[in-house]
Amino acid sequence: MTDQAVAGEVGREVGRARPRKEDARLLTGQTTWTDNIQVAGMLHLAVLRSPMAHARITRVDVAPALERPGVLAAFSGADLAEGLGSLPCAWPVTEDIVLPDHPPIAVDEVRYAGDPVAVVVARDRYAAADALEAVEVDYDPLPPVLDLEAALAEDAPLVHSDKGTNRCYAWPLATGESFAAVRERADVTLKRRYHQQRLIPNAMEPRAVVVTPLAASGEYTVYSATQIPHILRIMLATVTGIPEHKLRVIAPDVGGGFGSKLQVYGEEALALAVARELGRPVKWTESRSEGYLATHHGRGMIQDIEVAATREGRLLGLKVDLVADMGAYLMLVTPGIPILGAFMYPAIYKMDAYEFRCTGVFTTRTPTDAYRGAGRPEATFAIERIMDELAAELGLDPVEVRRRNWIRREEFPYTTIAGLTYDSGDYEAATDRALSLFGYDDLRAEQRARNERGDPVRLGIGVSTFTEMCGLAPSRVLRDLRYGAGGWEAASIRMLPTGKVEVVTGTSPHGQGHETCWSQIAADVLGVPFEDVEVLHGDTKSSPQGMDTYGSRSLAVGGEAVHRAATTVVAKARKVAAHLLEASEQDLEFRDGVFSVKGSPEARRSIQEIAFEAFTNHDLPDGVEPSINAEHVVDPENFSFPHGTHLCAVEVHTETGWTRIRSYVCVDDVGRVVNPVIVEGQVHGGLAQGIAQALYEEAVYDDEGNLVSGSMADYLVPSAPDLPDFVTDRTETPATSNALGVKGVGEAGTIASTPAVVNAVVDALRPLGVTDVRMPCTPERVWRAVREATA
Amino acid sequence: MTHITVNVDGTTYEDDVEPRLLLAHYLRDRLGLTGTPIGCDTSNCGACTVELDGASAKSCSVLAVQADGCAVTTVQGLARNGELTALQRAFHEQHGLQCGYCTPGMIMAARDLLRENPHPTSDEVRHALEGNLCRCTGYQNIVRAVLAASGQQDGSGPADRTRDASGQQVTEEVTA
Amino acid sequence: MIPPAFEYARPETVEEAVRLLAEAGDEAKVLAGGQSLLPLLRLRLAFPELVVDVGRIPGLRGVREDGDTLVIGALTTHHEVIRDPLVRRHAGLLAAATATVADPAVRHRGTLGGSLAHADPAGDLPAVVLALDGELVAAGPEGRRTVPAREFFVDYLQSALSPDELLIEIRVPKADGWGFHYEKFHRVAQSWAIVGVAALVRREDGRIAEARVGLTNMGATPLRASAAETALAGADGPDPVRRAASGAAEGTRPGQDASASPEYRAHLARVLTERAVLTAAGMG
Known part of the structure; x- marks a missing residue:
């Protein structure tokens, strides 16, 4: 690891490989998953879903369900329509975006297989499941809309007939020179089409929601397996009409999200509506195969990408034309996902022209939305794939072509063609380290030897030098992008009278380890033991203000807020200490949680003692409030830009198309590291998901719009034997946009690995004439590519 | 209703249950033992893995009536007097869990492996955990944890994926 | 659900x-x-x-010898089959293939009889028992009857068992001296075989005297690669084996799904048959 000077103070905790605080309850089965919650009188909700991709509902009769034992109520969409507004889309990316109404439960038309059509409420989950089968629904089939390009044709059948088009929006960006101009002077232009298949996020904990009403006061508590309790509270208030101050949202232990729980779901609104209707607690828990239909999907794009370059491999311009599958409705940030990517296609490269256009398209499939990386993996894939093609076209090594184009270490801060200012980075260091760990030259030699002897097992080497924008997000940038909220984060620190500490955060962890990392940050600044810090999160009552967890934002924004709040606590304590020690503030030293007077070390007060002094308020200076607690809301001044170099070696069996990852090396630069063990774990998990997109996973639909990969038996989430050991390392160039110097790590592995793997597969087969394999690179696709190239 | 007697984590329970009641739901909804989660409906994910008469089983794919007269061990029955088992400790120390939803099943599957093969290679560990999905860790630290719990350091030799836990020669992957 | x-x-x-x-x-x-x-x-x-939970009926679990035949109780679990010394000695193909079924927890509970009665052509064991020339013994109201594996698998998820019959044991001729191999091709460890090939080979004087090849997931039922079997007789090295294996997909009707097309499955059947036979014959 390259140890460079880091920003802020270096303490005992930050940077330390602390085992996690969260683990004890998770290892012993003492977790509070939402489905674990049992409340007296609780009823179970089950949702009947459309078996068709597109149809008019001609009749819904829930009466037969009411005859079933244990059933208390059943509702059609029409029954619930009055009390439920449209599910929100918070990111209308253009002024003229087509924004269809999205009822939490369909009333007269279903638009994807899985669209809710009725709900039943029963005493237990078994009775509820049975009663679903008694509900009678008649459908009048309508044509499915599945092909992204055909959907844009004049005469295409419409997903939302009242809108007159399947085009949701067209979002352009053009910067620098015109692409046409640089193409004129380019020695080489390349145009490629890549497909981002639909993915199913597959957080291990299925979604669940429990609503407990308090009829007397009109208050509701919503427990949900969500990443966004704060946003959810606001949105549910809007959808249901329940006043925001009467809603309390709790995200208890949440078992992974990866974007899929960054959502305001129909079932959350339905549970709330039913609890309001019946005055009883209600629980809904999705089954996995139900979730495959009902929980949003990720990716789903066609990418046309064109580069213009000089003979020496210097990029002149980049042109990107996307068609993005919105699915049937716009959910919380559906339209914005490809737009996040818009800024990342230029990646780490310098160029003179950039043109981008994205067309959002409605289809009769499950809506898409954020999935780990959200727009950035797609962008990184396309640019990193075509950089390899450019290298091949020019006969250059793929690493070399990147070197000739990337922003050099001395050029930071650097404003990219897309308008982002990258504050820091060192692509040279990360790449050199990765090449050395990987044994790049030896592998290239082995590859040549295999090619020369016509080995049926080819070796391929893939590289991906990526960056991403994290730390979402400066609120003014979000305004410019027409996003409906800000990007700040809140933290407060409560010094308890006994010297213990509560850190209240607006982030909402679901596996990331915020309890551990925020404790490390607070313990360092306050000089208190790590064990004395408790982190409160995920409950709008204990943590009233927050923007929640997604987009690798929590540490860079939320961790920074903790850091600032703790710094303010120390500043407030210093005033009290100065008073008690009868010294001036400037004469005080603060080390390891103790204020002492310079030159007379026996005159000391610990921060815990000062917390108690503040509590009693017996001897505080005049005009000082009896509290050293502090609160901060941080709005980041810039995004943060983690980067890294990933190298993958694959063996491809040309006879069968079988691909095996032989080695994987990545060197990531995520800025300053609070907990290296957690960082490594985040990278590992990200790699697994990115590799899974490259090789295994795809949400496959048939021609009728049915989800064929409809259960875990058909959608291939890799297990332990399917993945290799990863070699991970880091370089560390601190971010300058926050005092901690941190950048974020949650999505890095996912963003970087997909192109590294596909580049490796194509690299293995390029001598045979293969120039692309569509994802996932299934054995059959690889076999066909070889066969077609060698035919 | 069928009458069953099941010993769970050392306590004997008698209940009348619907025959279709899944063992996982019996544990969770009837006994309140929510330490065993459910992650799928096709027996792929393994989150619900428990021990049934000493052998790992996916409790979502066992009827409660099939457990009549049996002993069930769940993740909640492992730690004694607050003392974690070596496996639980290793998962903690090696950061073998993130969201933790798969962890109970991973631990029960790993116990099963170590009973039969106390010193597995890293590839034997991967193979033994093939029925347990994790979406957070990429499995590497889970493998490390199981190796550490078996008293071994990480870093066993290159892949030998063609051996079953029993030492049986099998072909799990196609190689040329 | x-x-x-x-x-x-x-x-x-x-x-x-x-x-x-x-x-x-x-x-x-x-x-x-x-x-x-x-x-x-x-x-x-x-x-x-x-x-009808037959899981506790005594006498249906375990393995015994009956002269030249191995008799495996229908309730014998996969876990037990893999480890059973008699199975490993006399029907190693079954042990090897069973070790590829699902995962350890499923193998603890799942039974050989259950896998066969389920008659899923994508399951690994039907093709194996077919290659072993096994017989399946069913008990019904009229008593017991023995059905050859070739007649047992009738259609997709459909066996020759009538609704009032229970599969009670599986009889396989001892394959002592036969080389064997189960070649399974699947995309991830958990997924079903795209194609599997169960090969048994008897060698004489360095040649293949007799070969039996069972195919997983190449049609609505498990199948024998009869044309390849015939052509393999007399094969004395990799080239003749490859030529013989090129007929492995004859007479099959593989299906289309998200993982593979019929054409690709037919290709795999040929390649995997070659590999399985070479390995089983010790020629690989």
């Missing part, structure tokens, strides 16, 4: 089980280890009125 409601019986003898099945007509399902049935019930793809 949640299974539909059903009645439940746990007979203690084969006769009682058969009587219960006979009384229920088409409306009963046999529950052995439950590793195929429970997912079907949970996805509500099966709606039995009665589930």
